[in-house]
Amino acid sequence: MARINLDHIRHAYGASPKSPSDYSLKEVHHEWNDGGAYALLGPSGCGKTTLLNIISGLLQPSEGKILFDGRDVTYLSTQDRNIAQVFQFPVIYDTMTVYDNLAFPLRNRHVPEGEVDRRVNEILEMIGLADRAKKKAQGLTADQKQKISLGRGLVRSDVSAILFDEPLTVIDPHMKWVLRSQLKRLHKQFGFTMVYVTHDQTEALTFADKVVVMYDGEIVQIGTPAELFEKPKHTFVGYFIGSPGMNVLPAKIDGSSVDLDGQKVALSFAPKITAGAKTELGIRPEFVRLGREGMPVTISKVEDIGRQKIVRASFSNRPIAIVVHEDGEIPAEPRVTFDPTAINIYADSWRVGGEA
Amino acid sequence: MEKTWNNKAWFMVLPVLVLVAFSAVIPLMTVVNYSVQDTFGNNEFFWAGTDWFTDVLESDRFWDALIRNLIFSGIILTIEIPLGILIALNMPKKGLGVPVCLVLMALPLLIPWNVVGTIWQVFGRVDIGLLGYALAALGINYNYVNNVFDAWVTLIVMDIWHWTSLVVLLCYAGLVSIPDAYYQAAKIDGASRWSVFRYIQLPKMKRVLLIAFLLRFMDSFMIYTEPFVVTGGGPGNATTFLSIDLVKMAVGQFDLGPAAALSIIYFLIILLLSWIFYTVMTTSDAQK
Ligand SMILES: Nc1ncnc2c1ncn2[C@@H]1O[C@H](COP(=O)(O)OP(=O)(O)OP(=O)(O)O)[C@@H](O)[C@H]1O
Ligand SMILES: [Mg+2]
Numbered sequence: 001m002a003r004i005n006l007d008h009i010r011h012a013y014g015a016s017p018k019s020p021s022d023y024s025l026k027e028v029h030h031e032w033n034d035g036g037a038y039a040l041l042g043p044s045g046c047g048k049t050t051l052l053n054i055i056s057g058l059l060q061p062s063e064g065k066i067l068f069d070g071r072d073v074t075y076l077s078t079q080d081r082n083i084a085q086v087f088q089f090p091v092i093y094d095t096m097t098v099y100d101n102l103a104f105p106l107r108n109r110h111v112p113e114g115e116v117d118r119r120v121n122e123i124l125e126m127i128g129l130a131d132r133a134k135k136k137a138q139g140l141t142a143d144q145k146q147k148i149s150l151g152r153g154l155v156r157s158d159v160s161a162i163l164f165d166e167p168l169t170v171i172d173p174h175m176k177w178v179l180r181s182q183l184k185r186l187h188k189q190f191g192f193t194m195v196y197v198t199h200d201q202t203e204a205l206t207f208a209d210k211v212v213v214m215y216d217g218e219i220v221q222i223g224t225p226a227e228l229f230e231k232p233k234h235t236f237v238g239y240f241i242g243s244p245g246m247n248v249l250p251a252k253i254d255g256s257s258v259d260l261d262g263q264k265v266a267l268s269f270a271p272k273i274t275a276g277a278k279t280e281l282g283i284r285p286e287f288v289r290l291g292r293e294g295m296p297v298t299i300s301k302v303e304d305i306g307r308q309k310i311v312r313a314s315f316s317n318r319p320i321a322i323v324v325h326e327d328g329e330i331p332a333e334p335r336v337t338f339d340p341t342a343i344n345i346y347a348d349s350w351r352v353g354g355e356a
Numbered sequence: 357m358e359k360t361w362n363n364k365a366w367f368m369v370l371p372v373l374v375l376v377a378f379s380a381v382i383p384l385m386t387v388v389n390y391s392v393q394d395t396f397g398n399n400e401f402f403w404a405g406t407d408w409f410t411d412v413l414e415s416d417r418f419w420d421a422l423i424r425n426l427i428f429s430g431i432i433l434t435i436e437i438p439l440g441i442l443i444a445l446n447m448p449k450k451g452l453g454v455p456v457c458l459v460l461m462a463l464p465l466l467i468p469w470n471v472v473g474t475i476w477q478v479f480g481r482v483d484i485g486l487l488g489y490a491l492a493a494l495g496i497n498y499n500y501v502n503n504v505f506d507a508w509v510t511l512i513v514m515d516i517w518h519w520t521s522l523v524v525l526l527c528y529a530g531l532v533s534i535p536d537a538y539y540q541a542a543k544i545d546g547a548s549r550w551s552v553f554r555y556i557q558l559p560k561m562k563r564v565l566l567i568a569f570l571l572r573f574m575d576s577f578m579i580y581t582e583p584f585v586v587t588g589g590g591p592g593n594a595t596t597f598l599s600i601d602l603v604k605m606a607v608g609q610f611d612l613g614p615a616a617a618l619s620i621i622y623f624l625i626i627l628l629l630s631w632i633f634y635t636v637m638t639t640s641d642a643q644k
Contacts (some may be wrong), residue, residue, distance in 0.1 A: 058540050078543040091541035093555045104555075108546035152545060 002068045002160035002193060004032040004055060009064035011050055017062065024050050025061070026217040032161070034069075035191040037184075039204035042214035043240070048197045049088060051214070052163045055195070056083045068160060081160070086153035088165040088197075090145040092137045099124070099133040102151050109156070123151040126182050128175075142170045150179070154186060161193040168203075180207060201241055213237050229284070230342070235349045238282050244310060244321040246344075247288065251281040253345065261316040263295045268340050269353075277347040285310065285321040287342035290330065294337035297322075302330065390616035408617035418618065421598045422625070428508075428597065429576040432515050436572055437565070439516070440523025445557065447528055458528075461521040473585025476514040480586070500587060504594040507587045511595060514582055519572060526568045530561035566637050570630055577626055598622050 011025040020026060025047045032038060040048050053059040055066065057078040065074045073081055084105070093101050102120045111119075124130040127147040132140070137148060150167045164183075168176045184207070187194050198204050204211050205225040213221045213228065213236075221233040232238035238246030252259040256270040258281055265281070273279055290297075290311060297313040297320065304326070311322040311330065322336065345352045391408055393401040412418050447457050464472075480500050482488040491498040500510040534556060542552045580599035583589065589596035589604070596604075602622065606615035 053540070056544065058543060079546050083544070085540075085544045087537050087541060089535070089537050091537050093559075095555060095559045104547070104551075105545040108548065108551065149541075152541075 003034040003070075004161060004193060005065075005067040005070075006030045006032075006055075007065040007067060009051075009054060009061045009066065011047075011054060011059065011061045011063075023062075024217055025054070028064075028219055030212075030219060030222070032193055032195065035193055036210060037187055037194045037208045038196065039208035039211045040195055040197045040214060041199075041201060041204045041211055041240070044199075046214045047217045048214055049165055052085060052165055052195065052197060055161070056085045056163055057081045058085075082158070083161050083163065084153040084156055084159045085163040086150050086165060086167040088169075090142070090149035092140070092145050092148050094136070094138045096137055097134050098129055098137050098140070098148060101137050101148050102155050105152055105156055119155050119157065123155050126154070126186075127151045127179070143172065143175070146170050147179075154183075157190060159192055161195065164194070164196045166197050166199065176203075183207075201243075205241075213240065215240075231344060231351065232282065233351045235280060235282060235346050238284075238344070242284060242286075244285050244323075246282045246284050247320045248280050248282045248346070249315070249318055249320070251279050251345070253279050258343075258345070260295070261318075263316070265338060265343070266340065267343060267345070271345045271347075271352040273345075273347050273352060278349075280346040280349075282344040282346055282351075283338045284342060285323040287339035288320065288322040289337045289339065290322050290324055290328065290334055291337065292331050292333070292335060294335040296333070296335050299330065299334055387616045387619050390612045391620055394613055404613060408613040409621065412614055412617045412621060417601065418598075418621075420593065421596055421601045424595070425577055425579075425597050428511070428579065429573055431512055432519075432576045433569065433572055435512070435516055436520045436523050437569060440520050440568065441527050441561070441565075443520070443524045444527035444531055444561075445553070447524070449532060458525070461524050461528075464518050464521050465525075467518070469581035470585055472514065472518050473582040476510060476517075476582070477586045480510050502591050504591055507591060507595050510586060511583055514586065515576060515579070518582075519575070523568045523572065526564040527561050530564040531557060534560050566634070569637070570633060573633065574626055574630060577629070 006028050009025060009028045010023055012023045014022060017023055028051060040051070042048055050059065054061045057073070057076060057080075061074070065072055067073065068081070093104065096104065099120055102123055103116050106116045106119060120133075121130070124133055127150065129144060129147060129151075132144075137145070140148070146167065146169070150164075153162055153164065153167070168179060171179065180203070183194075183196075196204070196207060198207075205228075209224070210222055211225055211228055212219055213234075215234065215236045221228060221237045223231075223233075228237055228241045232241065232246060235246070235248050238248060249260055251265075253271055253273050256267045258265045258267060260281065295315065297315045299311055299313045301312040303310040303312070307326050309324045309326060309328065309330075311324055313320050313322060313334070313336075315336065320336070324330065392404055392406070394404045394407075395401050443461075447461075448454055467475075479485045480488045480498075482492050482499055488498060488500075497503075498506050500507040538556045539552070542556060547555070578599055579597060580603070583595045583597060584600055584603075587595045589600045598618070599622075602615055602618050605611050605618065
């Protein structure tokens with residue numbers, strides 16, 4: 001139950017970083033709203049775990065400040081920050097029973113035993129391990145261990161924030177769904193700020209109010225799932241969100257018209273481009289219309305994925321993906337047009353709005 | 357695919373088998389042979405049955421030495437194991453300190469037993485030894501040659517100096533194998549230093565501790581060279597352990613029969629105790 005501000009946070013693991021590439025976390029300046037549910041999405045090695053560890057105080061940032069509700073906690077220890085964190089690799093205390101594992105964070109904080117019992121039983125019920133409460137945690141399977149790890153993160157009701165680092169990776173899809181809805185329920189009930197790291201974009205999109213996309217040590221976009229889909233701020237977000245990802249084609253911009261290897265496309269706005277920037281056009285496969293008009297393409301493959309078909313084609317020797325309805329026709333001499341409202345223009349990989 | 361059996365592989369282990377036979381099995385069988393017969397030299401043997409065994413088991417000399425052994429091993433273990441753990445916990449985990457500490461720790465282990473004995477024999481001498489002289493100068497009446505307590509203290513301190521490193525190195529190996537995530541989780545869970553030791557470090561050290569415990573037990577129970585060099589079993593018989601007694605019997609008095617019987621009893625005691633420790637320590641792990 002806290003608003004968390006990251007004030008120009010940078011982090012390098014090595015001593016005396018010089019170039020920007022020495023930083024595992026380049027510059028994060030961001031506010032996590034009190035009670036918000038955030039999903040942190042990004043490829044491996046982009047700094048997600050590093051960011052969580054900085055928030056929880058396991059790691060001291062090389063530069064910048066962290067504020068909880070306006071109070072500077074940068075040099076406060078993990079214990080004093082009152083944060084729960086569930087780790088990417090499940091940690092369990094082998095020699096304790098399942099029950100004691102869950103009670104551990106509470107007992108360490110001298111919570112009265114009656115309250116401990118109530119909380120632990122609630123969590124045991126939620127993660128479906130009530131029947132194993134008195135068993136030693138040692139012999140459990142990987143997914144049970146992960147559930148205990150998750151449970152230990154949820155057992156304290158008074159935390160400022162809970163950080164989840166891919167907490168459900170080895171859990172089977174059905175149980176994943178159950179636990180996810182339980183998490184949502186707990187979040188509603190207690191209103192803690194929640195940051196949830198995942199590789200899985202459906203998980204991120206269904207779970208969170210706001211999705212934070214990280215790339216190479218930076219936050220590239222924060223937005224609702226719809227914003228990420230419609231207006232990816234960075235070409236990386238375009239690739240990363242959506243399946244298949246956004247088509248990004250090199251383009252020459254001339255006023256409000258675009259030149260794609262000789263093919264002209266009209267825009268509804270005139271993007272302002274600084275001279276010398278690398279310009280690209282981004283269009284989601286869902287907004288590419290396949291028909292008898294427009295620019296010619298050569299189809300190489302059609303993948304049928306049920307209610308839709310993904311057409312892999314080449315457009316003046318560049319690959320392009322097109323999503324077609326399952327009974328949409330594929331003409332013999334195919335041509336494409338782009339839905340003008342769905343076109344995004346990028347200069348040096350960053351989106352340029354019409355407003356700019 | 358059918359598995360191919362190739363008996364030639366056995367030839368590969370043959371050299372080892374031959375070595376083991378010559379170095380262990382055959383000498384052991386000779387000992388067994390001596391233990392059930394009597395001889396007056398000239399290769400004449402008379403069947404003695406279990407007489408030597410009853411003789412040994414009925415002698416006070418055997419029981420006294422055995423009790424000394426048990427007390428010695430008990431003291432050694434109660435000091436070396438906790439001390440070893442404590443040192444291992446405080447050793448650096450990374451940086452330049454690691455190799456330095458490891459080398460320092462390994463040093464005493466590299467010194468031959470009789471040299472260790474000699475070092476301490478000289479070190480403790482009241483006339484020329486640094487320790488003995490210093491203690492005398494401080495007004496402490498220390499003399500391992502004729503004071504039983506001083507002789508024991510000297511042997512125990514010497515063994516701790518010589519062998520605690522082994523426990524340290526084994527524990528350290530167990531400690532560095534603990535992933536960082538455990539310590540991080542402990543911080544998040546608000547665990548105290550003691551809880552971290554009790555629930556994370558100790559469980560991870562359990563296996564290596566078992567090995568350390570068994571090695572230290574067996575070794576201290578068989579201790580020979582150091583007390584032989586330092587005290588020669590004295591004052592009186594105060595530090596005469598089974599091994600020293602055995603050598604006195606076999607080499608000093610040339611009582612091959614009783615000595616052989618004692619060897620076998622000695623061997624069986626070590627085997628039995630090790631087995632008991634092992635089972636107790638591993639089953640306490642498995643149950644519950
Ligand atoms: N303890 C460390 N020492 C040095 N470098 C590290 C350390 N931990 C992480 N890094 C580096 O920092 C960068 C970010 O790592 P981080 O673990 O935060 O990535 P991540 O986004 O969590 O990746 P994943 O999805 O694989 O968990 C990586 O390049 C990694 O190699
Ligand atoms: Mg990670």
